[in-house]
Amino acid sequence: MKLSELTTNDLIMLDKGYASKDDVFKAVAEELLIQGIIQDKKVFINALYHREAESPTGLENGIAIPHAKSETINKPVFVIIRLKNSINDWESLDSSNRVSLIFLLAIPKQQTGTTHIDLLAQLSRSLMNPEFVNGIKNANTSEEVMTLLELTNKQEPKEEIRESKGLVLGVTACATGIAHTYMAAEALEKAGAELGYEVIVEKQGANGIEDRPALSDVRRAKGLIVATDIEPQNMAHYENVPYIKTKVAAPIKDATSLIKQVIDQPAGNYHSEQSVDSNMSEKKSLGTELYQSLMSGISYMIPIVVGAGLMTAIPQIGGMFFGIEGGTIGDAINATSSNGAVSFLYYLNSFGGFIFSLMYPVLAAFMANAIAGKVGMTAGFIGGGLAGGMIYALTGQENQTPSGFLGAIAIGFVAGYFCRFLNNKIKLPKNIQSLKPMLIIPLLSILLVYVLNLYIFEPIGGGLNNLLFDVISKSTGTYVIAIVIAMATAFDMGGPVNKAAFAVTMTLAANQSFPMTANILGCIIPPLGIGLSVILNQYVFKRDIYDESMEADGYTSFISGIIGISEGAIPFALKNPLITIPLNLLGSALAAVLATLFGVEIWFPIPQFWGWPLVQGLVPYLLSLLAGVLFVAIGNIVIRDYLATKKKKQVEKNDNWVRS
Template identity: 45%
Template sequence: MNLKEITTPDLFYFDLKADNKEAVLDFLIHELSEKGYLKDEGEFKKAVYEREAHSATGMEKGFAIPHGKSTAVKEAAFAVAKLQKPLAQGAWPSVDPTNEVELVFLLAIPDAEAGSTHLKVLAELSGRLMDDAFLKGLFAAKNAEELYAALDNQEKEEVATQDSPYAGKTVLAVTACAAGIAHTYMAAEALEKAGRELGIHVEVEKQGASGIEDRHQKKAISQADGVLFAVDTKVKEKDRFNGKPYVSTKVAEPLKYAKELLIQTLEKPSGVVQEGDGQETSENTGKAEKKGWRKVGSDVTSAIMTGISYMIPLIVAAGLMMGIAELVWVYVLNLDPGIIGDVKNQTAGGAQQFFYFVNAFGSMLFKFIYPIFGMFVSYAIADRVGLVAGFAGGLFAGGLHYTFWGIEGGIPSGFLGALFLGLVAGYVSKFLNEKIKLSKNLSAMKPMLLVPGISVFVIFILNMYFVDPVFGALNQWLSDWITSMSTSGTLVLSAIIAAATAFDLGGPINKAAGGVAIGLAADHIFPLTSRVLAIVIPPLGVGLATIVDRFIVGRRVFPQDLRVAGGTSFLLGFLAISEGAIPFMLRNPLITVPINIIGAVVGSCTAVALGAVQWLPLPAIWGWPLVQGIGAYLIGLVVGVLIIALANIFVRLAIIKKKERNGEKINY
């Protein structure tokens, strides 16, 4: 296949001066735009950077293959840059951490060209880059013209098969990445090459942007000794492989460990593909119907994880803005932290005005936590057509409609509403996208008008007549119940306020508890001790758990993304920003919410029983010296934090061990 079909000599750049990944990408994107391949440079740039955030596009041996799939691309093409000086290790996140990127291929892929010749050529390029002889020819080029000419080099480096204990064995593989282009074909090429070296017959099915290519047939499946799933997406028609030993890994892993994975598939598989493991089935049989609920459960779990992964950076950014502002406000400007949100600061001038707006900006970002979460929960189910409806559902869950509509006293549905509406948005959008059929001339109306328009209207109706009334009534009942307990005993009321505060980490129940507690404190009826402790105990507790788990039980019990969120949560806890712990609550609510409540109640009641008293609404670390009985306060704080940290560690460890006994591979 001729790679020159979708590129031109003027898209090849030699001795490009660049010190970082962003400079290279921005240059190549701009050049593609200047040469007329893009309709919207900014939109394509966004697609490329979104793909960069998903997983590493740096590979090994000095090259990277970033790519973007977008409606902003008029015509498929790729641009190439040979850098004057290789980037430092780590400057371009790579499959091989020691990779020093020197040769960059940027692929521009039209969103609507699945199955086209252009995509097949791009797939060919991805696979060809795993061929050492082809790469050697590219790096030997002395100018842009020679670099372009080297595309014709189709020599394949064949490896003489030595005597091997695996000779005669057959492994079937399935590769699939999020974009369906580069990693899909590069992983396939790496596995085929490793198979030749080991004497293993390897056949690879690519589930990419062009659909299923090189589909494994029944005879090949029946004769195979094992199956290797190297995927970042759901495996299509996985039920075909029922009864076969398998290994499942990320699509980038064969680029580093192809031989090891093939050997593992033959010698130490993760398990056997079971009835009900299927992701998508091609036959509408009764047997497939019975698997539906398991499939839905898997989809929901994946959607929640996707939503959390996109939400975490927003939580971190918002928390840092507020934390920096509050620290400067208290320790540099020596101002009362209680007035940082006073609107009078808008015209105060100088640093006071500046950090008022920094704090206000962070607070504003926090209001979009649920819209971002809902948007990407929906995206995980329906892809791009679900983004708008998911975002709308998150707006409702965060209560922003009450703000814009001028409705006072409205109680938002919070994290449960965001999860529910995000899932509904995803399934409704997916249904509409699959069922609406239009002629080719009108096809653009479906993703741009019909799917978002109808799905958003469904979310609006559902929220107005179900989510807001049901969750609003529940939250109002809890608020009234808390208020009715205001004349009860000290420890009982402390426990109730602490439990409600820790329940949803800044959500409506938390705010209801805050309203009651602050009202009682304002009238000097009941201090805020349990309230302020319950704000900081959960984020500190879950954050500490991610830091010390391996020291307590000898292994990690949290995945990488939650470990990152945990460090942030721990720091934000000292600033009384409990929202840092929301990712844990959304990922595992049945674990996190009860543990948060227990830790907050026990810690708060311990402090109150020992004599700690806090009348001021200052839960952050700078408010601690103002507590009467600071020793008792800190004892209660430590008790609550340790309960949450240790309970999270041991409960999650027990779940992991149970999964491992059932044959699941957990690699944290």
């Protein structure tokens, strides 16, 4: 398919007298409605203005490229409008731009990511060619314009750089993923060639990630220009490359100065939230990929858990102001209370429970996304819902044990790798390429996760959950139960054992068999303990046991503990597992025993500080918590200092032996 096939003579409007942007949009909408390309003029115009609100669509040299994605558009087209008189108030990158040549793109929302978008991207790149633009400005008829569009299908070879000064990388992305994304990339490539630099630009557009450079290219790059209006995806690939960050429109306006800036005055070395090992090979090891995908899923799940905790805590605490006993706001009688506030709190509490049910789908979906990209999210999300037992809640089936957290992890891995396999192996003709991500991959992957969950993950995961439930519930004595729960929760700081212990303890608390006190202590003592260890060492003990990065991680860990997130302690456990994990287990067990001794009871899954009003026995709870946190903090300082001193003495002994 050629560019000329995405427009017609009727959609090339030359020498029109439209005096404003609104006149242009209305005239185009009327013409597209007549031709059956759109269904609703008002919806289409609103979509155009919605895009205008995101960033200027006027460029320079009299050009504007308004565009819209909407379900009211039946097929992708573009319209060319040449005006008799320029529009002087069209918002543009260049404030002096007077718009007289408009390329208006109309894209069906359901057809993003197909060959049509490739062709529209080709149009956007063509706008960076002065000969193409001047040809349209000077054309006498629409037929001449169509001839120019035909010629754009013939790709000119890129100018070779005989003596390259080095490689510059770029990443471009705009809100719609079409016009500015490709125009910015084209501008960087042209400016690079003029300056003598090799330029590779990754486009994160409607087709996903395109033209990503090899890791070997990343390692030799002199700089990285991140030109985006949205948060770029999967940027760990560019770890430690000198970079600058700017808007996607900036290269279109002046790509030359950006290349000079990233070479001479970069903002620093690029660091993403998910960094990569600088020594890793071109292809990540399976273990590294599994770990990164799990951490990615957990990082997206944490806000869900925190949000659910907040939505559960507010009604429980709020109910107390209306004389409702703690923990009973969820009773059905409150739904029809004559007091509107009580009724609202009842439904807010139910809303909190609904949010909790989303944590497994979010976990599995983003694990699959980390492995396969967007094509993996559908199967991951649906499979996570199966792992969380949502199907049983909807169908009213009782006495069914879902696969739980372990099942969600397994489904996230399977969905990710299976969808990536299908995406790489299935080859379709270009005209039906969109069937792969919209039909074939979802169909096959959803069926797979359903069958695997039904016959493998649920029997295994549900069985392990039942086993842990039995171990906890059949333990002799409340102190033993508290110790087992606290240690299981603290063991891997938000990992599979932690989440399994949480699920089992919440079940016990729901039927009033055993409170969640030990689980909550085991959740927050590791991050609070290791965080306090760093703070005390920095201001009180002042031992040489934590480097600068660990000190920064320590403050993050302490803050995460305050808001009930265990994962803040993970960096310390990864660096020194034989110190960190045993101290976390013992500190959590100590606090659980003290809380049990004092008769502390917490029946709600709210480890954050805003759950304190729901604690039965707040003062002894805080004393128990403090004891566990101090044990972890002081223990880390003492042991780490002892080992550091021992190592220093050994080094000195070796030096003396060498000198002698």
